[in-house]
Every structure is written in C-alpha cells, then in structure tokens.
Amino acid sequence: MNVPDDRRYLPTHEWHLVDGDVATIGITRHAADELTDITFVDLPEVGAEVKAGEAFGEIESVKATADLNSGVSGTVVEVNSALKDDPGLVNRDPYHDAWMIKVRISSRADVDKLLTPEQYSALLSRQ
Amino acid sequence: MLKRTPLYDFHLAGGAKMVEFAGWEMPLLYRGIVEEHQHTRRSGSFFDVSHMGRLYITGPDAQTFLNYVLTRNVADQQVGQSRYALVCNERGGVMDDVIVSRDSRQWLVVCNAANREKLLRHFTAVRQARGFDFDLADHTESTGMVAIQGPRVIDRLAGVLPVDFGELRRWRFETISMFLFVPMSVFRTGYTGEDGVEIIFPAATAAMGVKLLGGSADRADATIKPAGLGARDTLRLEAGLPLYGHELNEDIDPLSAGLAWAVDLSKDFIGSAALRRIHDSGPRRRLVGLELEGRRIARQGTELRNGQQVVGTVTSGTFGPTVGKSIAMAYVDADAAIEGATLHADLKGEPVGARIVRLPFYRRQS
Numbered sequence: 001m002n003v004p005d006d007r008r009y010l011p012t013h014e015w016h017l018v019d020g021d022v023a024t025i026g027i028t029r030h031a032a033d034e035l036t037d038i039t040f041v042d043l044p045e046v047g048a049e050v051k052a053g054e055a056f057g058e059i060e061s062v063k064a065t066a067d068l069n070s071g072v073s074g075t076v077v078e079v080n081s082a083l084k085d086d087p088g089l090v091n092r093d094p095y096h097d098a099w100m101i102k103v104r105i106s107s108r109a110d111v112d113k114l115l116t117p118e119q120y121s122a123l124l125s126r127q
Numbered sequence: 128m129l130k131r132t133p134l135y136d137f138h139l140a141g142g143a144k145m146v147e148f149a150g151w152e153m154p155l156l157y158r159g160i161v162e163e164h165q166h167t168r169r170s171g172s173f174f175d176v177s178h179m180g181r182l183y184i185t186g187p188d189a190q191t192f193l194n195y196v197l198t199r200n201v202a203d204q205q206v207g208q209s210r211y212a213l214v215c216n217e218r219g220g221v222m223d224d225v226i227v228s229r230d231s232r233q234w235l236v237v238c239n240a241a242n243r244e245k246l247l248r249h250f251t252a253v254r255q256a257r258g259f260d261f262d263l264a265d266h267t268e269s270t271g272m273v274a275i276q277g278p279r280v281i282d283r284l285a286g287v288l289p290v291d292f293g294e295l296r297r298w299r300f301e302t303i304s305m306f307l308f309v310p311m312s313v314f315r316t317g318y319t320g321e322d323g324v325e326i327i328f329p330a331a332t333a334a335m336g337v338k339l340l341g342g343s344a345d346r347a348d349a350t351i352k353p354a355g356l357g358a359r360d361t362l363r364l365e366a367g368l369p370l371y372g373h374e375l376n377e378d379i380d381p382l383s384a385g386l387a388w389a390v391d392l393s394k395d396f397i398g399s400a401a402l403r404r405i406h407d408s409g410p411r412r413r414l415v416g417l418e419l420e421g422r423r424i425a426r427q428g429t430e431l432r433n434g435q436q437v438v439g440t441v442t443s444g445t446f447g448p449t450v451g452k453s454i455a456m457a458y459v460d461a462d463a464a465i466e467g468a469t470l471h472a473d474l475k476g477e478p479v480g481a482r483i484v485r486l487p488f489y490r491r492q493s
Contacts, residue, residue, distance in 0.1 A: 040423050040424070062445050
C-alpha cells in the first residue's frame, strides 16, 4: 500500500505530519480499512497534554474499538471538530480532511523515532 | 489450514476481505459493512453460510432421538416444516441453537459452525447411552448454503426458481431440482429480520448456482448483492436475534434468553428438569435490549450499573445502521430488567446512559 511520503508513522498506524513545532496526527488508510465503518472518534480537548507512546483518544467502528496513539509529547493546540458529526470522514479521507489533533511538540527527538514511510510500508507488507 | 467453502473463489473474485471464523475462511465484507447492511434492508443480499453444520438424521428412532435432545416438540412437526430449537445440557445450559427440518425420509439439523463437532459427539454419545436406532450423516463439506435476504428477494427469485412462494410460507422448505438433476433445498428462513430464503445445494454446483442466483451481483444497480459476516452481525443484532457465544452458551438457559417460546416443558428432554426448576422460580437474569445515549458502542463484557450497583453485562453491541443508534443486548438482574429504565454502561470509566427497550430494535414493515 502506498503511504504519503511527507509524514512519519507509528506501528499502530497513526501518521504524523510535522510543520515547524506542530505535528498533525491522524490514522492511515490501512487502519481505517481494518476498522471498517467508523462510528465515533473520541478526541482530547485543546490544552490537553499528550505523551509519546501513549493513547490520546479512541476510535470506534461497527467492528471494533481501538486506541489512538501519539508518537510525540506535547500540548494539543487544535482538534478536528468535523469528526464529531461525521466520523465516516475517517474512512473517506484519512490523510487530509480527517486529521484528528494538532500538537505543539516538546521534543524533536520524538519525531526522529517515528517510522519513515518506507519502514511503515514494509511493516504493512509483512502483515 | 483453514477450511474453504464452495464459494471461496467467488469471494476472492468479488474483492471480499477474508477472515477466520470457526476454522473457516469467510468473507467479512465486500464493499463495507454498513453499505451491505443497508442494501439488505432496502433490497437484498446473499450471504455464504456454508460454514454452518448440516447434519442429517435418518432411521426408526430419528424422531424419538430428536425429541430427546431438542427443546422443541418435533412429534407434531410436519414434512416441509422447519423449527428453531435449542440443544441443552443437563443443567439446562445451551449447547447450541439450531434449526430442525423434517423431510419425507430424513431430518436435517442446521447448527452453528463452531458447535458442529460438539454436537456430533453429543448426538453420538446419546445414541450409545440410550440405544437409539438412527444414522447420523454430516454433509457440511459436500454441500454449500447461502442465505438470500431482503424485501426484493422473493420477487426476484420467483422468476428464477421453480418455487411457488405463495405456498412456501415462513418456516417451510421445499426440495427442488434445477437443470433437471441438481437438487436444492429452499427454506423460507433467515437471520436478518428480513424476508428471504436459505438454500442448500451440492458443493460441486456452487459456481452454477451463484451464476443463476447472483449472476449480475457486481452491477451497481443489482437487486441482490453479496454481503459478509460483518453485516450479518449488525443485521441480526438489530433484529434482536441471539448469537451463540454471546447471548447463548453452556452456562445460560433458554428461559433467561427470552426463548421460552422455543422450549416445550410438557415433554422430557435433556435439561428439561433443570429448566422446569428455572421456570418455576423465574430466571434470575433476563436478556434485554438497550439503546445508549450518544454514539459510543457498548461491547460484549461491558458492565451495566443501576446507581453504584452492577446489575448486568453486555453480550453484544454495535451502532445499528438502520436504527441509527448505539444498541446492545445484555443480561440484567431480573428485578432491574424493567422496560424504560435507564442503566449506565461503564465505557472506559465513563458512565453512558442505556435505556432498556423491548426487542427487536428493528422490525420489517410487511
């Protein structure tokens, strides 16, 4: 599966698009397809702290519930309110319109530990 | 090595996402669970249910044996009739839920895929212990079975199958011959809450059958499209139907599950003594339907509270695409199982209101 080459990834299928000191986080097409029809996305409030390697929210589908994990530590500066009324947006446009949170990151080092597009693609092809 | 149904190639050609289920490789979905669910309710879908067990019973003691292991009275069951029944253990716990059908020379028990081996062992043990004279044949792997369900299905099939659907009412079945010599059994039964049929056919004729019944299924405007196990689950849940392993297991009796209509306590069968005791004292827990506030889903195992006290546990939950709500089924303590009462589901530490409603959540119009 082709994954966007402008971002970094967690093995748990969250993408991170870093611009300066702000990382935008969402889930990949692979994750959205695995979950199937998304029914609910539980996101934190603006101002909440997130920690690298920990869950920042939850995503539900008719099939399953899964954690949403952050690969970076920092403070949530924006939350995508479109997902409240239209959770299905995640299935339709996981890489753009269905971004989930924006985080002001506290350490660049976290970003460097994330998987590159090549590493994430390799992980997918092994599944 | 997972087992494959006669329709395996069809699933791959149709782009199905395959999953493991009860030792079989089955289609979870083709186009999307919600889309397949809605197409079923609007028009029609066909489901591969070949993985389910098809056990044929013949011989002088066939009826006596079935009356002994099933909760339904089959003595007055007519040729061409199908009935829903439970197989219970001595404690009255459910070993499986099945459909038993009577044909002119044999009986058919269709059971859950996961319980096929268990039932074969049980039936064989009972035959030995009681000295019943009957033959038990497992034709699961030499046949296939599809369920075709939805409001437009009967009209669509009337033009294709030599069946008088006016005669073939719900819970009846007929064996027909296609192409002069291919025997198919057509049952007016289903597990979705919609009208439709379930058809058993010889495994070797699967390709021919699929062409006949769903030949144009990949057209966008097709009346009947393929659907997978994902939609099968959301459909049955909306229809308030139990699923073995969720609402039914060996520690749950059919009376608690709201299935007293499928239990004939006037006859003796394995488990009848225990069930009479439960009937007399009243079940301690009852199966109820719940509608939750918001969109979050209460999955199997979720605890339900009345105030601080835990009064129940969820057995199945989803977001019902047709009813547009988060719905669940749960066992709740009898004195808390009051229609209209609001309990609280413990969802990741947060209490979410769950109102007790009568099952089913969805009922078809006609």
